[in-house]
Amino acid sequence: MNINSQNVEQIVRQVLQEMGGASAGESKSAKSGPIPEKSRVAMLTALEHYDIKEYPIPQLGDDDILVKVEGCGICGTDAHEFKRDPFGLIPVVLGHEGTGEIVKMGKNVKKDSAGKDLKVGDKIVTSCIFYDNPEITMYDLNKQNIGGADVYGLLPDDDTHLNGWFADYMVVRGGSSVFNVSDLSLEDRILIEPCAVLIHAVERAKTTGILRFNSRVVVQGCGPIGLICIAVLRTMGVENIVAVDGEDKRLQFAKEMGASGTVNFKNHNGIEALTEGVKDAFGGYLADFAFQCTGSPIAHSNIYKFIRLGGGLCELGFFINGGDATINPHFDICAKEITTVGSWVYTLRDYATTFDFLKRAKGIGLPMHKLITHKYPLSQINEAHQTNLKMEGLKIAIINE
Numbered sequence: 001m002n003i004n005s006q007n008v009e010q011i012v013r014q015v016l017q018e019m020g021g022a023s024a025g026e027s028k029s030a031k032s033g034p035i036p037e038k039s040r041v042a043m044l045t046a047l048e049h050y051d052i053k054e055y056p057i058p059q060l061g062d063d064d065i066l067v068k069v070e071g072c073g074i075c076g077t078d079a080h081e082f083k084r085d086p087f088g089l090i091p092v093v094l095g096h097e098g099t100g101e102i103v104k105m106g107k108n109v110k111k112d113s114a115g116k117d118l119k120v121g122d123k124i125v126t127s128c129i130f131y132d133n134p135e136i137t138m139y140d141l142n143k144q145n146i147g148g149a150d151v152y153g154l155l156p157d158d159d160t161h162l163n164g165w166f167a168d169y170m171v172v173r174g175g176s177s178v179f180n181v182s183d184l185s186l187e188d189r190i191l192i193e194p195c196a197v198l199i200h201a202v203e204r205a206k207t208t209g210i211l212r213f214n215s216r217v218v219v220q221g222c223g224p225i226g227l228i229c230i231a232v233l234r235t236m237g238v239e240n241i242v243a244v245d246g247e248d249k250r251l252q253f254a255k256e257m258g259a260s261g262t263v264n265f266k267n268h269n270g271i272e273a274l275t276e277g278v279k280d281a282f283g284g285y286l287a288d289f290a291f292q293c294t295g296s297p298i299a300h301s302n303i304y305k306f307i308r309l310g311g312g313l314c315e316l317g318f319f320i321n322g323g324d325a326t327i328n329p330h331f332d333i334c335a336k337e338i339t340t341v342g343s344w345v346y347t348l349r350d351y352a353t354t355f356d357f358l359k360r361a362k363g364i365g366l367p368m369h370k371l372i373t374h375k376y377p378l379s380q381i382n383e384a385h386q387t388n389l390k391m392e393g394l395k396i397a398i399i400n401e
């Protein structure tokens with residue numbers, strides 16, 4: 001959209017409002033226009049290759065929602081699928097960090113998973129299809145993560161085809177988690193899914209009883225996950241955070257996100273020197289707690305050295321199998337009495353907690369929106385994934401035109 005058409009739209013909206021006509025919300029949903037008969041999807045049909053295909057928009061069931069996609073982030077999982085298809089999903093419509101507007105819904109759809117009203121025009125996110133699994137619920141803090149559930153954007157292709165967020169429209173089936181997030185910006189909504197991963201990780205970390213306001217915390221890995229980790233810690237009042245990464249650009253961003261110190265591991269030769277570097281960054285102390293946010297086995301082996309006697313560790317970097325890591329059980333765990341927790345995905349409750357986190361992050365001025373460094377239209381999804389593989393940016397997003 002160029003500046004002129006933007007101005008025209010603003011003027012039209014203003015005139016309508018002055019006439020007492022459509023409210024801002026109504027004019028926004030009117031923007032979606034009539035629902036077309038077909039929807040484009042980006043179908044990964046071969047390694048490193050998406051085809052843009054068109055499929056008819058199917059009839060909705062009474063519990064289903066048709067959502068017009070506004071945007072979707074590219075996740076590390078998508079990058080793995082694009083490069084190697086480890087889940088054997090090809091052909092598949094990927095995209096699970098998406099959000100969009102309800103354009104149509106079945107007659108039984110009235111409320112979202114948190115009990116909020118739902119109507120056409122509302123902006124939503126969904127995470128998974130949990131059917132009637134009683135172990136996955138909003139209302140119990142101790143329920144399991146959604147690791148075993150079906151997730152939109154990682155579903156095998158079927159007759160519906162509109163199964164992922166890299167598309168113009170998606171069909172959200174009954175039995176899915178759906179949240180009305182109309183009060184969040186498009187960028188915030190795209191960041192919900194990765195942020196939920198960190199809300200969960202910090203909840204896991206808190207179960208050790210070691211993480212406190214004044215804890216010295218190491219965050220290793222400053223990709224989107226590590227950077228969001230710093231942001232979550234900051235919003236809960238942790239101030240003493242040292243970020244470890246091999247890229248100065250990312251470490252700079254870690255500072256903007258609120259890290260008090262940074263260590264570039266490339267400036268330290270060997271694990272002893274690196275440990276000294278971390279200690280120096282804390283003014284001569286080892287960390288009370290560490291978050292391991294990389295998928296590198298060596299990084300896992302290293303991180304124990306940064307932690308003090310009686311400290312804690314949350315390992316969340318291995319979303320998929322990244323191979324074995326070597327540690328010394330005596331020195332790394334027993335002698336130091338380190339409490340370790342693992343973290344993977346999130347619970348449904350964490351997902352909803354994330355909406356408030358995003359508001360708090362904005363409230364204390366964290367530059368969350370800067371995490372989205374590149375935006376591409378759906379038609380350029382192959383280029384978007386190639387940019388992602390080059391690791392030049394942070395979060396790459398598809399923003400529908």
Ligand SMILES: [Zn+2]
Pocket residue numbers: 075076077096097193194
């Ligand atoms: Zn993801």
